[in-house]
Amino acid sequence: MKKAIFTLTGAFVLAGMLSSSFAYADGPDWVPPIRDKLVKAECGACHLTYQPAFLPAKSWKKIMAGLDDHFGEDATLDKDAAQKIEAYLVTNSGRRKWNDSWGKPPIRITKLRWFVKEHRGEISRRAMKKAGTMTNCKACHLAAERGNYDDD
Amino acid sequence: MKKQNIIFAALFASLVMPLSMAMAASSPILDEIKKQAGGVEFSAERGKTLFSQKFTGGKPDTPSCTSCHGKSPQNTGKTRAGKAIAPMAVSKSPERYTDAKKVAKWFRRNCRTVLGRECTPTEKGDFLTYMMSQ
Numbered sequence: 571m572k573k574a575i576f577t578l579t580g581a582f583v584l585a586g587m588l589s590s591s592f593a594y595a596d597g598p599d600w601v602p603p604i605r606d607k608l609v610k611a612e613c614g615a616c617h618l619t620y621q622p623a624f625l626p627a628k629s630w631k632k633i634m635a636g637l638d639d640h641f642g643e644d645a646t647l648d649k650d651a652a653q654k655i656e657a658y659l660v661t662n663s664g665r666r667k668w669n670d671s672w673g674k675p676p677i678r679i680t681k682l683r684w685f686v687k688e689h690r691g692e693i694s695r696r697a698m699k700k701a702g703t704m705t706n707c708k709a710c711h712l713a714a715e716r717g718n719y720d721d722d
Numbered sequence: 723m724k725k726q727n728i729i730f731a732a733l734f735a736s737l738v739m740p741l742s743m744a745m746a747a748s749s750p751i752l753d754e755i756k757k758q759a760g761g762v763e764f765s766a767e768r769g770k771t772l773f774s775q776k777f778t779g780g781k782p783d784t785p786s787c788t789s790c791h792g793k794s795p796q797n798t799g800k801t802r803a804g805k806a807i808a809p810m811a812v813s814k815s816p817e818r819y820t821d822a823k824k825v826a827k828w829f830r831r832n833c834r835t836v837l838g839r840e841c842t843p844t845e846k847g848d849f850l851t852y853m854m855s856q
Contacts, residue, residue: 617803642781643802644834648827706804 597688598623599720606658612647613655618707618714620679622662628675629668630659636677680704751822752850759843769852772845773810779838787836795856811856819850 601623634656637645668675701709708714776785792799799807808815833841
């Protein structure tokens with residue numbers, strides 16, 4: 571029994587590793603959901619809590635360093651919360667490391683090459699109207715909070 | 723005599739209770755802000771102006787509190803990323819303005835975003851007084 575559970579966990583971990591390593595080629599159909607309550611509450615107040623596997627560690631560091639002008643808004647946190655959140659995002663970031671010779675680390679998932687490719691020509695006018703903006707993942711991916719993007 | 727007493731008590735309650743409830747736009751959070759403001763009287767009318775006024779000192783995408791919270795405190799608002807925000811009026815969202823840390827955090831952020839500076843204690847008190855009257 572114990573062994574069975576262990577194997578099962580192993581399979582999940584492997585699935586997680588595989589899907590996040592795809593994050594820069596094709597879109598992953600699943601990423602590990604966020605388990606941390608603080609991250610969910612603080613980074614989910616204005617939008618879906620984007621899963622850390624979508625961006626490399628350097629991206630999350632850059633985002634956390636710029637919360638005073640976060641895409642045109644002040645999203646500052648107290649120091650203690652900021653440190654905890656950054657640690658979680660970095661630990662669970664995308665597997666592929668950012669190489670500085672590629673330029674500055676991206677801070678938008680919606681500008682990543684796979685993202686643009688996956689969504690190009692796929693969005694109906696009605697779906698876009700309902701979502702309002704591409705950052706509103708949950709309007710189209712109903713199970714986005716669970717990390718599931720394969721539901722449409 | 724006893725009956726009279728009861729009637730009197732009922733009358734008293736029906737007259738005084740609503741009055742005191744209307745006056746009690748008060749909460750530990752508001753009391754604390756009042757201390758910081760040096761005891762000035764807060765004004766729901768000024769709070770309403772703060773809520774709907776357009777500012778030029780802050781971030782260009784969000785010139786007003788209503789940019790996200792919507793034109794009426796009674797209604798649901800929406801962030802720029804399309805997420806719904808529960809109404810700001812206490813009558814619609816009774817759980818609001820009860821967590822001092824949350825209130826302080828969002829005043830700090832949203833005043834900087836909209837006005838380009840932090841709000842004064844008087845502005846905060848006016849805003850809360852307005853929302854508690856709504």
